[in-house]
Amino acid sequence: MFWRGVLGYLPVNIAQGVVGLLTIVLFTRVLTPEQYGVYALAFSVLSLTQTVLLTWTEAAMARFHARQDADGRLPDHFATLYRLWFGLALVAPIVAAGVLRFAPLSAPMKVAVAAAFAGAVVKSLAKLSQERRRAAGEVSGAALLDIVQTVGGFVLGLVLALVGLGGAAPLLGMGAISLLCLVFVLPAELRRSTGGRYDPAMAKAYAAYGVPVALSLVLALVLSTTDRFLLAAFLNEQAVGVYHAGYSLGSRTLDVVFIWLGMAGGPALVAALERGGHPALKDAAHEQAGFMVLLTLPAAVGLALVGRPLAQVMVGPDLSAGAGHVVPWIAVAGWLSGVTTYYLLQAFTLGRKTLMLIGCMAIPAGANVILNLALIPRFGLDGALWSTAASYGVGAVGAALLGRRACPLPVPWxxxxxxxxxxxxxxxxxxxxxxxxxxxxxxxxxxxxxxxxxxxxxxxxxxxxxxxxxxxxxxxxxxx
Structure with a gap:
């Protein structure tokens, strides 16, 4: 299942890689540094909103599909999850109204934040369909949905940026294309719940599993986005734009490989555990981990070595010098983050001990906030870079040690x-x-x-x- 997924999701990751690089190349040129900073902050709002409110239903869709399929309860599975999702989605506009009414935001920032809240809702609903397809082994369907959203959202976002919608343009493009995809996929997905019923016991089990996953991801977002908000507070939005350009160039380059392996590897590990127990899981995990290191370690080292010329080629002239300084540090942090997220943290979801995820992520998230508060006022951009790399290092060590108590995974020494x-x-x-x-x-x-x-x-x-x-x-x- 792993190698079928690796091959099947390869086109997705090629599309994501190309679009990710083009996003940096074009948006850093079409948008001003200040507008790019607005986009970076609003994108963080989108990620935080989706994670806080809705991600736990996506996690439950992925983790429990195989079990409910074996028990013949898939209609109940879908009916329960979609009812939970729609109830949670009603909270988003209420929160959005409060933020837009009371937060001291500039007019461009308000437009971008409004687009972020709307985009979080439609992207999450599309994500439910994609997670169902991945869990069911429908590689081509999941891949096609991802490619359409990735490429279509980028193209529409670029058009909107060119007509003058500023930092909100990429978010409006992503949201509009996700909404269009839902027109085609949602009716069929909802029909899968026909004959099913909302099961309170099932919902409780899903919440017990998924809410800790969501909270841990919130902490992961704290870890990955705090620096931007603090740079905006202590410096300015232009500094955020420089940092986000270099951060995106470094992290997106590595994320393409990690997400590719994660899309194939996560369902394969679940299937190995459910069908063959821990011996089968150990063999599958060792194979995946070795392949992950083989591909990602040289990518990170190479990225750090060519950070300066890469930024000169890929990033707009107003941001390229600063971005080139950012890339090597983010290459280190990105590799530690990828290994932690797509391998080490799998121990907690496989062992269904997701409460431990919260403690595991609280340590690096807390360290990141403390280090950024201490170092950014004194060292500026460098302080954010040092804080990020150190925090992800702490997170990797913590995940490796705590993961052994949840579901031991082999380390490919x-x-x-x-x-x-x-x-x-x-x-x-x-x-x-x-x-x-x-x-x-x-x-x-x-x-x-x-x-x-x-x-x-x-x-x-x-x-x-x-x-x-x-x-x-x-x-x-x-x-x-």
């Missing part, structure tokens, strides 16, 4: 060691390339790094890549 050595050789090759600047430096360093890492990984059999490559080759050469 051999893959970490061999991939780390291959990355060291890659770094030496990249640093030997002169700093020409711009696209020439970026291409030469990227090519040198990719070749050296590829050769070293094969020679060291990092992450079992040599055995897997030979297996694929043998299958292709085997007579039909």
């Amino acid at each position: 051999a893959a970490l060691t061999r991939c780390g050595l291959a990355c060291a050789l890659m770094a030496a090759a990249v640093l030997a390339v002169p700093a020409f600047g711009g696209v020439v430096e970026l291409i030469l360093k990227a090519c040198a790094g990719a070749v050296v890492y590829g050769v070293a990984a094969l020679a060291l059999d990092a992450g079992g890549v040599r055995g897997r490559a030979l297996d694929i080759l043998q299958r292709r050469l085997k007579p039909a």
Whole structure:
């Protein structure tokens, strides 16, 4: 199931990667630094609203689908979840009205925040459909829905930015396309609850599982967004724009790989545990972890090494210098965040001990707030960067230690060691390339790094890549 998902979700992640980079390239040029800062803050509001109110129903849809399918209770499953979702969604406009009425926001910021609240609701409802498809193994359907939202939202957001809607434009584009997708997918999804009934006991079980997941994700958002709000408070929206441009360039580049693996890996781990117990889970998790390290560690190291020329090529001239300084720090933080989110924290959802997630995420979130309050006033942008990297490091260590009490997952020490050595050789090759600047430096360093890492990984059999490559080759050469 894992490898089928890896291949099936590859087009999604190609689309997300391309759109993510184009978002940085074009919106940092079409929007002013202040407008880009407004967009960054409003996007944080969207993420926070969706997570606080609605994400726990999405988590329950994904985690309990296999169990309810085996018990023949899928109609009750859908009826219960959709009733819960619609009840929670009614809270969003009430909160939005309060924020827009009483918060001291500028007019452009109010428009962007209003778009964020509306977008959170429609994106979450579309997310329910996507999580159902993923849990059911409908890879192509889930992939198509994601691609349409990603590409369509970007294109419409860009058009709206070009006609002068400022920092609200990307959010309006995302929300409008998600709403359009719902016109086509929601009727069929709601019909799946036909014959089902709302089950209070089922709802209680879903809340017991999903609410702690949502609270932990709120803390994760505190960890990832506090720096922007504090930069706006202590500095200005332009500083937020610089930080968000570099942060997006670093994190989105890595997120493409982590989300790809997570889309395939999460359902595969649940299926392995439900069908084969802990022995099957251990084998599946070890395979996934080794493959994750093989792909993501060199991506993070390479990103840190080419941060400056990458920003010169990808980010608008008003933001590129500052963004280039941000990227290497975010490469470190992004790798720690990805490994924590898409592997280490799986222990708590697999073990259905999601209350522990809250404590696990409270530690790095609290550290991030304290460090940002202490360092941003004194060191400005650098203070936010140091705080972010340190906080994610604390979070990774905490998740690894606490996760062993929930559902022990193997740590791929051999893959970490061999991939780390291959990355060291890659770094030496990249640093030997002169700093020409711009696209020439970026291409030469990227090519040198990719070749050296590829050769070293094969020679060291990092992450079992040599055995897997030979297996694929043998299958292709085997007579039909």
